[in-house]
Each structure stands twice: as structure tokens, then as C-alpha cells.
Amino acid sequence: MDIQKIRQDFPILKRKIEGKRLVYLDNAATSQKPRQVIRAITDYYEKHNANVHRGIHRLSEEASEMYEEARRVVAGFVGAKEDEMVFVRNATEGINLVAYAWGLKNIKKGDEIVTTVIEHHANLVPWQKLSKKTGAKLQVVDVTDEGVFDIKDFKSKLSSRTKLVAVVHMSNVTGEILPVKEITKLSKRVGAKVLVDAAQSAQHLGFDVREIQVDFLAIAGHKMMAPMGISGVYLKKEVQLEMDVFMTGGGMIREVSKQSAKWAKGVEKFEAGTPNVGGAIGLAEAVRYHERLGLDRIRQHEKELTKYSLDRLGEIRGLKVIGPKEVEIRGGMVTWVMEGIHAHDVAQVLDSEGVAVRSGHHCTMPLHERLGITASTRASFYIYNDKDDVDRLVEGLEKVKKVFI
């Protein structure tokens, strides 16, 4: 793959920080956006902008068609049908939609919700709130001492009381790829619904809801080259029938009288108010960008980069990488702690070298606590990163050691 050519698509990567080429390794927080996506959004606003599903004038019809075409493209990316993909602002909103619209209606006292200690707060706090509201019990699956998903503990927590299993596909800290196929199979056996948080994975590993029959899937548009403020949540068609509405107002109704309202049918029922049409068009263009490159090639490239960075970081004394060592079960990221040096200090020195990484608890406080640390530093890759970027990271880390030790 010609990484230099791919980089040409991302104008921001031409920036210099402290006179050095920007090395952007914070893709798990948000990705950069290619020209193709930026152009699609500009084109929409310059030529077609209007509100959707309301007007009968030409622009409104065009905008509505473009919005629904975007829905087809984004749904297709995860193997879903267009009437199963709801546009939301971010993965967090997608998960909350499921917690409120499905959870509040279907979870009762005595039921159990199973999640893991690996989760981003976005896939933990909504279940804490739901269990407090309903009286259901929240079961949190542990990790091994290496920070890897503990399938034995998962099996021990599954029972006929389990109504929902909510797990991440790829950890945003350890990079671990969880065995979601097996998790789904086991969960279905006890009759539980399954939600997968694919915020870190859909764009790097792919996810097909026809292959892994989950009920709900959340993706994060801004982490997959789309603008911020647009994402999708897959809601299996049959499960939609068991769902209440999420937010109420315009756009999601069929009929309203003074005292009551009837809901629209299909995905519109979950999209109250004016949607982010330009964002949806940008997200569809981002999907096309991934499809042109091919998810297999993206995965292969990031796997090689991860292997290279594990080897190179392994050479640094006093640095401990968190999570699995095998790249087969690890996505494109590496997270570490450095003896005697705070994660924020590491990130600050790296920034002065033009290397952008993330430090802190990465919205996974329970996982950090379980691993006995308060903070860590993370480098996360995408298709425009290469081995030179990893070398720059390693050089930066040598400087960190010089400054602090």
C-alpha cells in the first residue's frame, strides 16, 4: 500500500509541529478526515442544502435522497439493511438510545445485564444507570492479570437471568479484539440480547451483523474519517418491534393530537428533530473511502505496524506495554506505562517532538484500576501511519527518558 499517496488525501498531515512533520497517533480518539469526505460535505452545503423529509421543493428532495442514500451506504458497511441503521451523534448516543428505548422497556427487577471491566465509560455508565432505574443486576466480567478478557468469568456470569450482554469489540486501551462471535453465541444460548460497541473496530477490522448476529451495534463516525457529530447505531429489525422511542418531537411521529402522539414506523421513529444531513453524507463518503482501500488491507497494514511498534517499544527499558502480546488479537494501537514518569508528562514531551498521542485513563477508569494504574499513554494507528511514525515515537520516548530520568 502506498502510504505516501494515501497521506496526500489528508491535508492536515502536512502540518508541522515545532518545525517537525506532524505524526498523528491519536486515531482512537478521533481520526483525521480525507479531502474526499471534506469535499462531499462542502458539495452538499454548496449545492443541495435543505431540510429533509419535510419540503417538497427540489432541494429538499435532493437532500432527502442523499440522506437516505447515506443510510444505505453506512448500513451496508456493517452488513445491515437500511431500515436497521439509525443516525446518531456519536457512539455514546447510540448506546444510550438502546439503554433507554430498549432497556427501560424490557429490563426488569431480577434481570441481569452483563458487561466487562474493559469497557469505555460509554458502554458501562448507561448500564449502571439502567440497572439502578430498573433494579436489574449489573454483572461486570473481569480480565486476566495481563488485562485480557476472561472468558471463564464471562461464562460464569451468564445465566437465564441475563437479558443483555454489552461488550466492546476492540478495547480502546489494550487494543484487544474480543471474541465477539463466541460471546454472541453463548449469550444467545441463554436468550440474551447482544450489543457490541464497535467504536474502535468497524473501520479497522470490519463487522458484519449477518455473520455475527448481534442485536445492536454502535459505531463512531468521527473515528472513521467522518466529521464529528455523526455516527450510526444498528438496531436489528425484529428487535425494533420491542423498542420504545428515545427522544420525542418532530420527525419521529405519524400523527399528533393535543394529548397524544403516534410514532412513525421504522428508523424515523428514533430520529427526532432535524438530522445531521451533511454529516451523514460525509460518513457515507468515509465508508466509500474504506471500501476502496479494502478492510483486509487496512487490517494487514495496521497489524504490521502494531507488531513493529511492540518490538520497538519492547527495546525501551522501564516501559511496560499493556494488553495482549499477540497481534492476532490486537488492533492497531499500543498503550504503555513508563516507570516513574506520569503519562501526561510522556505525552507532553512527545508533543514537543511533533508526535500526538493520548494520555490519561482514556475513559476506562475501572480497567485502569483493575490493572493497578491510574493513567497510561496510547499510540493508535490508521492507514496513513507508517514505520517512520513509530520510529519518531520511539525517538520521542528516548527524549522522555532523558528529560525525566
Ligand SMILES: Cc1ncc(COP(=O)(O)O)c(C=O)c1O
Ligand atoms: C471503545 C469505545 N466506545 C465508545 C466510545 C465513545 O465514542 P463517542 O466519542 O463516539 O461517543 C469510544 C471513544 O473513545 C471508545 O473508544
